[in-house]
Amino acid sequence: MKLSIRDLKIAFGDRAVVDIDSLDLEEGEIVGLVGESGSGKSITSLAIIGLADGAGASVRGSITFDGLELIGLDQRRLRAIRGGRIAMIFQSPTSAFNPVFRVGDVFLRALRIHGASRVDARTRAATAMREVVLSPDLLERYPHQLSGGQAQRVAIALAVALRAEVLLADEPTSALDVTVQAEILALLQRLSREERMTVLFVSHDLAVVSGLCDRVAIMQAGRIVETGTTAATLHSPAQPYTRELVAAIPRLEAPGA
Numbered sequence: 435m436k437l438s439i440r441d442l443k444i445a446f447g448d449r450a451v452v453d454i455d456s457l458d459l460e461e462g463e464i465v466g467l468v469g470e471s472g473s474g475k476s477i478t479s480l481a482i483i484g485l486a487d488g489a490g491a492s493v494r495g496s497i498t499f500d501g502l503e504l505i506g507l508d509q510r511r512l513r514a515i516r517g518g519r520i521a522m523i524f525q526s527p528t529s530a531f532n533p534v535f536r537v538g539d540v541f542l543r544a545l546r547i548h549g550a551s552r553v554d555a556r557t558r559a560a561t562a563m564r565e566v567v568l569s570p571d572l573l574e575r576y577p578h579q580l581s582g583g584q585a586q587r588v589a590i591a592l593a594v595a596l597r598a599e600v601l602l603a604d605e606p607t608s609a610l611d612v613t614v615q616a617e618i619l620a621l622l623q624r625l626s627r628e629e630r631m632t633v634l635f636v637s638h639d640l641a642v643v644s645g646l647c648d649r650v651a652i653m654q655a656g657r658i659v660e661t662g663t664t665a666a667t668l669h670s671p672a673q674p675y676t677r678e679l680v681a682a683i684p685r686l687e688a689p690g691a
Contacts, residue, residue: 436461436632437482437520437600442495444477444486444656451491452478452656459600462630464622466643466664468679469653475636478653479602481505482634483522484512499600518548521593525605527585531577537588538573541595548596562595563588566621583614590621594629601625604636619646641683644668652676 437459444452452474459465467475480486481493484504497504499520504512524530531540538559545555560570566587572580580588586606593601603622607615623646625631637643643650643664650667652660652675660673671677 436463436500437634438496438498439478439482440496440498442478442481442493442497444474444481444491444493446491450656452481454478454495454656454658457651457658457661459632459634461599461632462626463649464626464633464635464647466647466650467634467636467653468638468640468643468650470638473653474656475638475653476604479522479604479634479636482602483516483520485516514548517544517598518596519598520600520602521596521598522602522604523586523589523593523606525609527589527606528577528580528582530589531585533577535576536573537575537577537580541573541592544592545595558595559591562591565594566591567617581614582610583617586610586614586618587621590618590625593631594625598631600632600634602634602636605638606635607642608637608639615642622646640668640679644683652679 439454439457442452442454443450467478469475477486477489477491480489482497486493493505495505499515531537541559542555545558546552550558559573563570563573568584568587568591572584572588577585607618610618619642622633626633635643635647647664649662650664651658652673654675660667660671660676667676668680671680
């Protein structure tokens, strides 16, 4: 088991926003966490990486990574896991980069923090950029000089360079055009297949999830109401909420229909 969630409860003051009984992610698996805006998807991802409290939330329950309990883990050990073994990419990756530093500076600092020498950090950064089909020359640019698709791939490249075992992808394609979106999805599939990277793909878009994820967890009002293989869940949804989501997936009409 790569990542396991049990009895996870997240609240802002007296307002409970997440109550998850269980969710498991295996090595090399892509799991879609799907629900409407405000259903608790993003704060769940932040809780996994230990950043929910920074957003003002209280977190209780259990999140284990390879048997290690993350909730309550001291900050030094948590920082070693965050980025180094569990990475996160966001819907707007440029906001995660400091605008006054070149992209390469962010890469090198992250890799050095996790033990790489300066020479090794530069080599790993360049190799990771090539893996996501980007020129290493882009490392010399500032975040605002990257397109949305380039910025998203750079964020994924950083996870690759850090050799992350789990990637939390929070709506990573919703702001991209369909061509770039397809490139990002293909990249995630390749990383899962070839690098055995585990991916939690957070999305409100079942059409995207249907072509990417091995399994899907449907989230409504902070609770996971249905889980299963993507094909089975979308073909024969058991819950009314899931059926509503499936019914909303756009379908192309046949020519002349």
